[in-house]
Amino acid sequence: MRLTTPARLCALLGLAALTTACAPLQTPGAASGVDEPDGTLRVWLFSEVDQAPKERVVDAAVAEFEAAHDGVDVQVQYIPVETRAERFQGAFLDPGSAPDVAEYGNTDLAGYVESAGFVDLTEDLSDWEPHEDIAADVAATAQVDGASYGVPWFLGARALFYRTDVLEELDLEVPRTLEEVVETGRAVREARPGMLGISAGGAYTYAMMPFVWAHGGDIAELRGDTYAATIDSAESRRGLELYGRILSDDVCPPQTCSQLTGDASVQNFLAGNAAMTIGGNFNLNALRDSEVAENAAVVPLPGTEPGTVAPAFAGGNNLGVLAGTERRTLSVEFVKLLAGKEYQLKMYEAMGNLPAYTDVREELASSDEEIGPFVETIDAGTRFVPVTGAWATVDAEGILPGMVQRVAAGNTDVDQATDEAARALDTAFGESDARGRQTPVSAPAVRRPTGRPPGSRSRRVEPWMYLVPAALVLGVMLVYPLYQLVLVSFFDYRQPQVTGAEPLEFVGWANYRALLADPQFWEVLLNTVGFAAACVLGTLAVGGALAVLATRLTPWVRTVLFLAALGAWATPAVTGSAVWLHLFDPTLGPVNQALTWLGLGDFSGHSWTYDKWSAFALVGAQVVWCSFPFVMVTLYAGIRAIPEEVVEAARLDGASTSRIAWSVMLPMLRPAVTIVTIQSIIWDFKIFTQIYVMTGGGGIAGQNLVLNVYAYQKAFASGQYGLGSAIGVITTLLLLLITLVYLRALRRQGRYCDAPQTQERRRRAAGGAGRRPAAVLDAALGAQAAGGLGGR
Amino acid sequence: MLLSALKPRAALEAGDPTPYTLEPTLESFRRVLLIDGFGQYLLNSVLVAVVVVTASTLCAFLAAVALTRYRFRLRTTLLVMVLTAQMVPVEALTIPLFFLMRTLGYGIPGIGLNQLGSLMLVHTAFAIPLAVWMLRAFVASVPRELEEAAWLDGAGSLTFVTRVLFPLVAPGVVACSIFSFIMTWNDFLFARTFIISAQENQTLPIALLSLFKPDENDWGGIMAGSVLMTLPVLVFFLFVQHRLANGLGGAVKG
Known part of the structure; x- marks a missing residue:
């Protein structure tokens, strides 16, 4: 009995953990089946540039709906389009947390349906009269395999916007072919170097695609059941080559344009900075209110031959009901209201969104000639992106923008960029279709260990009683997840496996093999190591220099310096990032303004996050800024701890100042330096917040990814949780390795340091077997505690 | 900052380069x-932080008592485990924790995804190892004679811990509470991942990002x-x- 109580408890806990958790969690995210008549209705709509009018229309609809339904509270949340992938992924994984109604881009639908994220509304819409006025091809943008998953809320078509005054003054014709569009842009910029010839960015896929389509190319084509990339075909390459010519210094410099999305591209035109752009009907209102309103005109984007129209992308957003809703009836009614004719017309008036209803559109076309070019574009034939769930991955990973940006930056030629993009596309298409169904593994649910030692008052049992709360929390929230992390990394674990729609498949080392074979992984690993190394060196240099400086300052100045450092140290990572982003904002940031004012060149509009190295440098500077205080304070304390007599003695022996610093003080500072170095390595290796916030989740085409952000994106944006976990395991192992080196260094440091107090301490520490590691670890944790705060 | x-908004948007405003x-x-709605987010952040600080400090205090005032087998092992736990990169655990929260949410209302409870639970766990380590030193500094005296006065071990020991280590408790508070307050990653659609449950960092x-x-x-x-x-x-x-x-x- 003496020995068994704790031992048995451990065995029990271990056994419980083993038997209840031999597979990754697999819980059906099934709909609740509840249909509440009241309560809160959560709605997700996309946030847009100048969305105040949209909000007003939506608010009116909400007010009308709430007035008609007692006890119903509609909460509208505007989510950014850029990060929608991870938001929707999360919502599908946990239907209980999902909104009830959501606006979504029609290109995303196939993926959402594959994830069983939206409710099939076919029956609800069959007897809804207005639905008959939506043309079949438009209705099809909300359908997958014949079932409707929403109501088209509006259509979007894009056309060529140009400045009548600029073209007239320069005696230029309105371009009649795509080739002429580029040449006209070049001519404008030649005459007006301060102006962009045509503002069309590298991240503006729907401006790029008409070039490809007009030349007879396409993103991919359906072969059998699977899509195969055709972006590397000769036709596609011709279109892409032409679009790539826009992103050159003599039309739209890559420095400015490579990062531009559709919104930002149009924004340049509206601000009067560009002679042309490719804009949508949804930009018309903004155009009308802009300073160039008087001097702008719109024509359909021409094709390769005069008189033709380049095929436009049939864009548009739908409103749908999410599968997890507990208020299905209410949700459908809200969709019918907001996507009804009345509010679609209001949305047209507010935002210029083209109504999906044929009759409403016709009515508009007769009364409003501005939308003429867009209707003409739609009539000339539209195209769509591949209807497959893989499109969400393609979009989230930015494969097409990445391709364009690499060409624009001159890193690769069109052939190589399209080859790479085609490979990435095929991988995405392949993953979405290859769904193995082998080795089903049973999936028991989590059960929390509830074992409790008997309430005896014996001193042997008491400590365990005190340990239970902490052990319980740590076991469930730390040990178990760690175990799951490793486990999941050996499984093919994606959306269908998580919800139990498909059986789990043990894939062994496949995730790791895929990672090691992926050049991007190696690039990210290199980024991580290089970035961490640079940050560590920077932190040590700045912190060390200031520590030395602090010893020479008058107390008053020193206090100011320490207070300032404390401020930087205390600033949370998120707010620190925000402040730095503000300082380096391309147009409004003080840094660019100061540089321009100093006459160092024209920095207005200079983007610091465009170039890979300048983006890393910016983030690195922020990291150094928030972590140097730890180094400074530690080293300062270390210098202060050196006994005066030692330095005095050295000086009496005739040593020079530099020699004292190098041969006397540095060896004595060695322990402190070791601690701050390794500690800095550990933090800088796992930087997440700064990269995520400052480079918008990993920079252009993922150029600024580090391991942690990479794992996060793989898991939560692309839905490849197995792969993400594998990256997590690798990160953890690398960190443990560093930690091990850390502990060894701490243990050894006594050998190098001859300070009397250390020897005494070592003697003391050597006293009890259990105490020595504790003393070493104590030091480690003290540093962790003090420094870890700022970095997080 | x-x-x-x-600064007035107009001055900022006009790109006024003077670093101050009159x-x-x-x-x-x-x-x-x-x-x-920052008031609400501020309140959420405070709420999460307060719960985390209370729960983690309590758990950690009891654990620290067990690890310092008793000698038993596995004690050193446990100490090392606490330290290793401190070294685990929390970022890597986001994925499994997300699924764990999702599963827990089905069984226990209030701590699933989208709920502040999920953040409280996770941060409590991550605050404990450091808190245990910090409190250990404080608890160890209370002389053993005091415990014997209390025992002679008829106090049980639990009474001693709550009535005598806890007030004595109060300064340590305050210090380690502040550490837990700052850690929780600054969190970006979990708030970003766990709070999916419930706008009313967002915390400050995420609101700032929005x-x-x-x-x-x-x-x-x-x-x-x-x-x-x-x-x-x-x-x-x-x-x-x-x-x-x-x-x-x-x-x-x-």
Whole structure:
């Protein structure tokens, strides 16, 4: 009995953990089946540039709906389009947390349906009269395999916007072919170097695609059941080559344009900075209110031959009901209201969104000639992106923008960029279709260990009683997840496996093999190591220099310096990032303004996050800024701890100042330096917040990814949780390795340091077997505690 | 940061290069607090932090008592385990924790995804190892004779721990509470991942991020939000700055 109580408890806990958790969690995210008549209705709509009018229309609809339904509270949340992938992924994984109604881009639908994220509304819409006025091809943008998953809320078509005054003054014709569009842009910029010839960015896929389509190319084509990339075909390459010519210094410099999305591209035109752009009907209102309103005109984007129209992308957003809703009836009614004719017309008036209803559109076309070019574009034939769930991955990973940006930056030629993009596309298409169904593994649910030692008052049992709360929390929230992390990394674990729609498949080392074979992984690993190394060196240099400086300052100045450092140290990572982003904002940031004012060149509009190295440098500077205080304070304390007599003695022996610093003080500072170095390595290796916030989740085409952000994106944006976990395991192992080196260094440091107090301490520490590691670890944790705060 | 927050919005948007303003205004603060609902987010952050601090400190205190005032098998092993736990990169655990929260949410209302409870639970867990380690030193410094005296006076072990020991280590409890508070307050990753659609359950860092708009960043608002978020941390930092130096002193002389 003496020995068994704790031992048995451990065995029990271990056994419980083993038997209840031999597979990754697999819980059906099934709909609740509840249909509440009241309560809160959560709605997700996309946030847009100048969305105040949209909000007003939506608010009116909400007010009308709430007035008609007692006890119903509609909460509208505007989510950014850029990060929608991870938001929707999360919502599908946990239907209980999902909104009830959501606006979504029609290109995303196939993926959402594959994830069983939206409710099939076919029956609800069959007897809804207005639905008959939506043309079949438009209705099809909300359908997958014949079932409707929403109501088209509006259509979007894009056309060529140009400045009548600029073209007239320069005696230029309105371009009649795509080739002429580029040449006209070049001519404008030649005459007006301060102006962009045509503002069309590298991240503006729907401006790029008409070039490809007009030349007879396409993103991919359906072969059998699977899509195969055709972006590397000769036709596609011709279109892409032409679009790539826009992103050159003599039309739209890559420095400015490579990062531009559709919104930002149009924004340049509206601000009067560009002679042309490719804009949508949804930009018309903004155009009308802009300073160039008087001097702008719109024509359909021409094709390769005069008189033709380049095929436009049939864009548009739908409103749908999410599968997890507990208020299905209410949700459908809200969709019918907001996507009804009345509010679609209001949305047209507010935002210029083209109504999906044929009759409403016709009515508009007769009364409003501005939308003429867009209707003409739609009539000339539209195209769509591949209807497959893989499109969400393609979009989230930015494969097409990445391709364009690499060409624009001159890193690769069109052939190589399209080859790479085609490979990435095929991988995405392949993953979405290859769904193995082998080795089903049973999936028991989590059960929390509830074992409790008997309430005896014996001193042997008491400590365990005190340990239970902490052990319980740590076991469930730390040990178990760690175990799951490793486990999941050996499984093919994606959306269908998580919800139990498909059986789990043990894939062994496949995730790791895929990672090691992926050049991007190696690039990210290199980024991580290089970035961490640079940050560590920077932190040590700045912190060390200031520590030395602090010893020479008058107390008053020193206090100011320490207070300032404390401020930087205390600033949370998120707010620190925000402040730095503000300082380096391309147009409004003080840094660019100061540089321009100093006459160092024209920095207005200079983007610091465009170039890979300048983006890393910016983030690195922020990291150094928030972590140097730890180094400074530690080293300062270390210098202060050196006994005066030692330095005095050295000086009496005739040593020079530099020699004292190098041969006397540095060896004595060695322990402190070791601690701050390794500690800095550990933090800088796992930087997440700064990269995520400052480079918008990993920079252009993922150029600024580090391991942690990479794992996060793989898991939560692309839905490849197995792969993400594998990256997590690798990160953890690398960190443990560093930690091990850390502990060894701490243990050894006594050998190098001859300070009397250390020897005494070592003697003391050597006293009890259990105490020595504790003393070493104590030091480690003290540093962790003090420094870890700022970095997080 | 403070200067930009106090600047009138118009001056900021006009790109006025002077780093200060002669007409400081609280308009940005009013805007974020009233229109953007920062009051609610502030409250959420405070709520999460308070629960985490209380729960983690309590758990850690009891664990520290067990690990210092008793000698038993596995004691050293447990100590090392606590330390290893401290070294585990929390970022890597986001994925499994997400699924764990999702599963727990089905069984126990209030702690699933989208709920503040999920954040409380996770942060409590991550705050415990450090808190145990910090409190250990404090608990160990209380002389053993005191315990014997209490025992002679008829106090049971539990009475001793709650009535005598706890008040004696109160300074340590305060210090380690502040550390837990700052850790929780600053969290970005979990708040970002766990709170999916419940806007009313967002915490400050995420609310701050939502102020970043495609083309028209409201820098005045962002800076005002940053000030609101940084102030409490700064105040607490000033509180523990001596401890920071002391903790480091130990480490440096190590």
